[in-house]
Amino acid sequence: MQKFLYFALLLGTVECARVHKGALQDALESVTKSIATDGAEQQAPTVKRIETRSDIPSVEETAQGKLFYLEAGINAGVDQDGEKIDTAKFDYYHSGIGLEFPNGKSFSIEWYATKGLGKALLPGPDLKFDSATQMDVTDSITSYWTKRTHVADITGKVWNKYRQYVLMYAQAMIDKRMGYYQTWRVESPKGKVLLRDFVCDSFSQAALWMLIKLGAKRLPGVDVKRNYVKLFAEEEPTQVNMKDPKQVAELVKFWQEIAKLKAKSGSGLNPATIQKDVALIFSAQAMAGSAPHAFVGSPAIGWRRVAIVSPYSQSGYSEMRLPK
Numbered sequence: 001m002q003k004f005l006y007f008a009l010l011l012g013t014v015e016c017a018r019v020h021k022g023a024l025q026d027a028l029e030s031v032t033k034s035i036a037t038d039g040a041e042q043q044a045p046t047v048k049r050i051e052t053r054s055d056i057p058s059v060e061e062t063a064q065g066k067l068f069y070l071e072a073g074i075n076a077g078v079d080q081d082g083e084k085i086d087t088a089k090f091d092y093y094h095s096g097i098g099l100e101f102p103n104g105k106s107f108s109i110e111w112y113a114t115k116g117l118g119k120a121l122l123p124g125p126d127l128k129f130d131s132a133t134q135m136d137v138t139d140s141i142t143s144y145w146t147k148r149t150h151v152a153d154i155t156g157k158v159w160n161k162y163r164q165y166v167l168m169y170a171q172a173m174i175d176k177r178m179g180y181y182q183t184w185r186v187e188s189p190k191g192k193v194l195l196r197d198f199v200c201d202s203f204s205q206a207a208l209w210m211l212i213k214l215g216a217k218r219l220p221g222v223d224v225k226r227n228y229v230k231l232f233a234e235e236e237p238t239q240v241n242m243k244d245p246k247q248v249a250e251l252v253k254f255w256q257e258i259a260k261l262k263a264k265s266g267s268g269l270n271p272a273t274i275q276k277d278v279a280l281i282f283s284a285q286a287m288a289g290s291a292p293h294a295f296v297g298s299p300a301i302g303w304r305r306v307a308i309v310s311p312y313s314q315s316g317y318s319e320m321r322l323p324k
Contacts, residue, residue, distance in 0.1 A: 059105065066099070068151060071147035071148075074087040092227055108140065109136070152212060158215040186231045186232075201320070213323060223319060227316070
């Protein structure tokens with residue numbers, strides 16, 4: 001329980017995936033300002049939102065390339081000493097996929113919350129937030145991504161087959177079927193998924209899985225990890241009836257307590273303070289005669305109440321399951 005909500009609180013002050021014109025834009029600007037060894041100014045990679053099939057790069061069918069799992073730490077503000085916090089220190093990353101071909105053509109694709117998790121995940125006591133998401137393609141796999149793992153070899157033919165799935169994913173977000181950020185993955189203690197997460201890693205895992213199924217040849221012995229923030233429950237989360245004053249009051253109270261933690265932690269993000277205070281929230285729930293619980297939700301799925309059971313929660317960086 002000590003780690004419960006810690007990563008959620010941490011991410012509430014950072015830009016997972018990153019805000020548009022956020023961390024990636026900063027990286028691109030730094031590339032633009034840098035000077036190449038021959039004295040010529042380098043060009044910043046082009047970033048384009050994926051809305052139509054033409055936005056997704058196509059490749060010669062016979063081209064032989066490499067498929068990468070891409071990761072980068074997230075700028076989480078500054079600590080109490082004024083030092084910048086990079087979430088890579090906590091093994092927490094934004095992720096995407098990348099492709100590279102011998103002819104020099106390379107590009108990356110990512111999925112992210114357009115206004116950062118401060119808006120997408122932690123709305124505060126007024127329950128106002130914006131969890132809209134989008135997908136971008138960038139004609140580079142090095143301008144922003146600091147970890148690049150060669151997962152599989154791929155042909156242009158396999159990639160071109162996958163382009164339609166990318167478009168379906170992007171269009172699903174536009175019509176709100178999948179266009180929201182949901183950081184919590186709710187599972188039973190035995191591992192049954194009760195509520196799926198929708199985060200950058202969810203997209204990356206789905207993309208790698210499908211590409212391997214379509215024919216990309218996974219490299220033996222190469223394993224990758226992703227981030228999870230899990231809550232444990234015996235039953236599926238229940239929908240909050242927003243017309244029931246009692247249910248709404250419980251929902252608002254929970255987020256008021258979270259808002260207090262955000263205000264107390266500030267930009268310092270002191271893990272010890274956050275973990276201690278989160279435990280106090282659940283102690284207070286028990287003293288009030290209520291079993292430990294949390295609320296998750298988004299504009300797309302509404303608010304849901306999670307009745308938490310032991311082991312309560314699990315946050316971390318662990319194996320990403322992929323086809324062999």
